[in-house]
Amino acid sequence: MSRRVAIIGGVGWYGFRPVVEEASFREMMFEAATRAYEDAGGLNPRTDVDAFASCQEDFWEGIAIADEFAPEPIGGTLKPVFTTPGDGLQCVANAYMMIKTGQFDIVAVESHAKPSDIINMHDVMLFAMDPITIRAINTPNYHALAALEAQAYMTRYNVPREALAYVVVKNKRNALYNDKASYGANLTIDEVLNSPYAVSPLTKLDIAPFVDAAVVVVLASEDVARRYTDTPPVWVDGIHWITEDPSLEFHNWEFPVHAMRAAEAAYKMAGIQDPIKELHFAEVDARYSFKELQFIEALKLAPIGEAHKLLLEGAFDRDGLFPVNPSGGALGEGVPLEVHGLARLVNAVLQLRGGEAGRMQLSKAEKAVVHSWRGVPTTTSVVAVLSR
Amino acid sequence: MSRNIYVKHRPAVIGAGLTLFRRRMLETPKELAWIAAKQALDEAGLTLKDIDCVVIGSAPDTFDGVHMKGEYLADGGAGGVGKPTMRVFVGGATGVMVPIAAWWHVASGHCKTVLAVAEEKMSDADIPHPQAVFRYIWDPVTEVPLQPNLIWIFAMEMHRYMYKCGVKKEDIALVSVKNKRNALDHPAAQVAANITVDDVLKSEVLVWPVQLLDISPVSDGAAAFVVASEDVARRQTDTPVWIDGVGWALDTTSWTNRDLAFPPEYANVAAQMAYRMAGITNPRKEIDVAEVYDPFDYKELHHMEGLGLAKKCEAPKLTKEGVTQRMVTYQ
Numbered sequence: 001m002s003r004r005v006a007i008i009g010g011v012g013w014y015g016f017r018p019v020v021e022e023a024s025f026r027e028m029m030f031e032a033a034t035r036a037y038e039d040a041g042g043l044n045p046r047t048d049v050d051a052f053a054s055c056q057e058d059f060w061e062g063i064a065i066a067d068e069f070a071p072e073p074i075g076g077t078l079k080p081v082f083t084t085p086g087d088g089l090q091c092v093a094n095a096y097m098m099i100k101t102g103q104f105d106i107v108a109v110e111s112h113a114k115p116s117d118i119i120n121m122h123d124v125m126l127f128a129m130d131p132i133t134i135r136a137i138n139t140p141n142y143h144a145l146a147a148l149e150a151q152a153y154m155t156r157y158n159v160p161r162e163a164l165a166y167v168v169v170k171n172k173r174n175a176l177y178n179d180k181a182s183y184g185a186n187l188t189i190d191e192v193l194n195s196p197y198a199v200s201p202l203t204k205l206d207i208a209p210f211v212d213a214a215v216v217v218v219l220a221s222e223d224v225a226r227r228y229t230d231t232p233p234v235w236v237d238g239i240h241w242i243t244e245d246p247s248l249e250f251h252n253w254e255f256p257v258h259a260m261r262a263a264e265a266a267y268k269m270a271g272i273q274d275p276i277k278e279l280h281f282a283e284v285d286a287r288y289s290f291k292e293l294q295f296i297e298a299l300k301l302a303p304i305g306e307a308h309k310l311l312l313e314g315a316f317d318r319d320g321l322f323p324v325n326p327s328g329g330a331l332g333e334g335v336p337l338e339v340h341g342l343a344r345l346v347n348a349v350l351q352l353r354g355g356e357a358g359r360m361q362l363s364k365a366e367k368a369v370v371h372s373w374r375g376v377p378t379t380t381s382v383v384a385v386l387s388r
Numbered sequence: 389m390s391r392n393i394y395v396k397h398r399p400a401v402i403g404a405g406l407t408l409f410r411r412r413m414l415e416t417p418k419e420l421a422w423i424a425a426k427q428a429l430d431e432a433g434l435t436l437k438d439i440d441c442v443v444i445g446s447a448p449d450t451f452d453g454v455h456m457k458g459e460y461l462a463d464g465g466a467g468g469v470g471k472p473t474m475r476v477f478v479g480g481a482t483g484v485m486v487p488i489a490a491w492w493h494v495a496s497g498h499c500k501t502v503l504a505v506a507e508e509k510m511s512d513a514d515i516p517h518p519q520a521v522f523r524y525i526w527d528p529v530t531e532v533p534l535q536p537n538l539i540w541i542f543a544m545e546m547h548r549y550m551y552k553c554g555v556k557k558e559d560i561a562l563v564s565v566k567n568k569r570n571a572l573d574h575p576a577a578q579v580a581a582n583i584t585v586d587d588v589l590k591s592e593v594l595v596w597p598v599q600l601l602d603i604s605p606v607s608d609g610a611a612a613f614v615v616a617s618e619d620v621a622r623r624q625t626d627t628p629v630w631i632d633g634v635g636w637a638l639d640t641t642s643w644t645n646r647d648l649a650f651p652p653e654y655a656n657v658a659a660q661m662a663y664r665m666a667g668i669t670n671p672r673k674e675i676d677v678a679e680v681y682d683p684f685d686y687k688e689l690h691h692m693e694g695l696g697l698a699k700k701c702e703a704p705k706l707t708k709e710g711v712t713q714r715m716v717t718y719q
Contacts, residue, residue, distance in 0.1 A: 024529075057449070057455065057456060058448055058449040058455075059449055059450075059455040059456075060451065062524070062528065063445065063524055063525065064448040064449075064450045064522065064525045065448050065479045065525045067477050067478055067479060067638075068479055068525070068638070068641050069527075069641050070638065070662065071638045071639075072640060072641055072642070073641065077638070077639065077640045078637055078638070078639055078640070078653055078654060078657050079637060079638070079657070080635070080636050080637055080658075080661065081637070081638040082476055082477070082478050082485055082488075082489075082636065082638075083476065083477045083478060084474060084475060084476055084477070085456070085457070085458050085475050085477050085487070086458060086474065086475060087594075090474060092487070093474070094492070095490045096475065096498075097495075097496035097498050098492050098496070099496075100492075100495075100496035100497060100498065101395050101491075101492050101495040101496045102393065102395055102396070102495075103495075103665060105541065124455055125455070126456035127449075127453065127485040128454070128455040128456045128459070128460075130454075130460065131453060131454060132416070155485050163427065175667060202490075209655045221494075222391075240472060241472050241473070241474070242470065242471065242472055243442075243459065243462045243463075243468050243469070243470075243471065243472070243473035243474075244469070245464060245470065245471055246459040246463045247462050247463045247464070247481065250463075257470070258470075261470065262472075265472075275668075291658060374456070374459070377459075378456060378459045379459075380459060380462075
């Protein structure tokens with residue numbers, strides 16, 4: 001019963017704008033779902049989809065028991081629907097396992113975010129910290145936690161600030177090729193270096209802004225996928241997730257071990273021995289510029305502590321040896337809270353289908369690795385290996 | 389949906405743990421989770437090192453007052469450190485979604501051993517009462533301005549059920565009497581008592597027809613178990629408890645549009661899914677014992693009918709006849 005799991009055509013997205021004014025979060029979900037089902041060959045969610053997974057967090061929604069709002073917009077009323085309060089890719093992992101059991105043929109995955117509705121983001125983030133040990137410190141800016149990690153990483157591996165700035169410049173420039181991205185820009189390294197610090201060593205440009213977005217993805221077993229879609233499906237070859245240690249006191253400040261462990265397991269599932277040779281590009285979390293470097297290393301696309309050297313040589317440019325975030329990543333597209341992982345996935349799927357990524361299409365895109373992290377103060381990463 | 393009732397990696401429960409259920413436990417949510425987790429591991433004869441994956445269940449983050457509660461509980465609390473950790477959340481049904489998620493972690497072959505932990509510390513949301521959390525469960529545009537209270541929905545549903553089925557409060561109170569008496573023999577139970585139907589009928593009216601003894605209390609606690617694939621289960625224990633079928637369903641968010649009286653459709657859909665997977669065709673004959681969700685006493689009756697353990701409006705009668713009593717064998 002080792003049936004392969006595919007993303008059948010079905011990807012649908014809505015928003016990716018700083019403020020989606022014309023639609024509520026439920027309308028955004030509906031739009032994304034309709035597009036995904038259409039894209040999957042005209043699925044009827046009421047009859048064709050066996051289960052639905054929704055990724056959202058109560059505090060982001062401003063609703064307690066927000067999971068109860070999941071079924072309707074995606075066609076899941078009175079069907080098996082559940083919520084995972086986690087990154088969208090964790091829902092993909094659930095869907096993957098559900099299909100592997102043999103009891104489900106088609107599972108729809110949904111995630112949505114409307115950070116523009118959140119007026120007290122800082123307070124919400126304080127609530128994400130341990131109520132006894134960390135929240136009491138009342139960090140004036142929660143990005144400070146990331147800044148401390150950046151400082152630790154840069155000191156440990158002699159990473160110059162120019163490398164961080166290069167990530168910003170590269171990703172914002174890549175975003176100019178991405179139809180969805182709201183934060184594309186043509187910047188220079190000096191412009192980034194000379195912009196004022198938000199939290200040293202990170203400038204405002206080093207920190208990805210928020211966007212409103214909804215994404216729905218349809219996964220199916222191999223036999224069913226072939227029935228629904230003419231376009232070659234994109235396969236999920238491996239997926240794994242790790243929560244390292246969210247207690248800030250104990251987690252590794254210098255390096256995201258969670259991403260490395262998740263990548264090792266996902267590569268093993270996919271039979272990948274040498275990722276940089278066997279894969280063609282990566283979509284990784286870069287909600288802070290330095291995180292892209294860390295995750296490149298964690299995903300074994302560069303030796304630990306060496307990513308900045310390769311980066312500055314242009315290896316990870318969109319026309320480089322191994323494009324990383326050809327979509328512009330979070331710095332170019334924004335962070336849609338828990339949708340972030342699905343945003344990375346959608347961009348990878350469009351690339352892998354060949355010719356569907358529009359102006360951001362890479363010349364060679366047959367196998368990719370996709371990664372997402374849940375942001376500070378979490379230590380959860382998900383890594384998926386996709387192929388055409 | 390496939391009707392294949394065989395999964396390759398057959399999941400079994402091989403250890404379980406439960407904390408005391410009390411209001412205002414002194415332990416932190418993490419500690420509660422760990423107390424239950426440790427018991428489950430001990431019973432399974434495993435340590436954290438032997439656990440491949442962790443599944444966490446917890447309902448509104450506002451109860452514990454922690455955003456991203458899954459991350460918070462993962463560390464140490466549920467033993468998730470450095471492990472694949474997944475939280476699931478389906479409102480009040482979260483506790484049963486946890487074994488379901490653990491089931492697919494194992495049945496898919498992705499993990500061989502799963503530590504599944506559910507935790508809730510309601511009393512932390514204490515200003516002015518944990519019920520306050522339920523002010524935020526409504527549709528922000530159409531319902532929140534009416535400042536509804538959670539008990540309202542249940543009161544309406546109970547009323548409707550009583551009207552449609554011609555059930556009296558006395559019949560429903562029997563559920564409370566039975567369950568509180570059963571709890572006298574349960575070491576973790578919070579509100580075990582030897583009460584009479586009269587006590588229920590004389591208790592404080594909260595929202596008519598819901599009275600104080602019709603309703604479950606604010607509670608803190610955690611439960612955990614270890615789910616393993618068949619080969620591990622056979623190695624660790626002679627008495628594995630197999631998970632034969634799972635099912636779940638969510639009804640519409642617009643609760644006002646639901647048929648409130650009749651066998652709750654969501655329970656029916658979920659049960660049919662689980663029965664089909666387990667190959668159960670006649671639940672009343674084939675099922676020996678049921679633990680059904682009874683946040684309110686009438687809900688046990690309601691859910692029995694939804695699960696096909698009683699016909700429409702028949703559950704009060706079965707209860708009255710003593711069919712659902714612990715000591716009586718149901719034929």
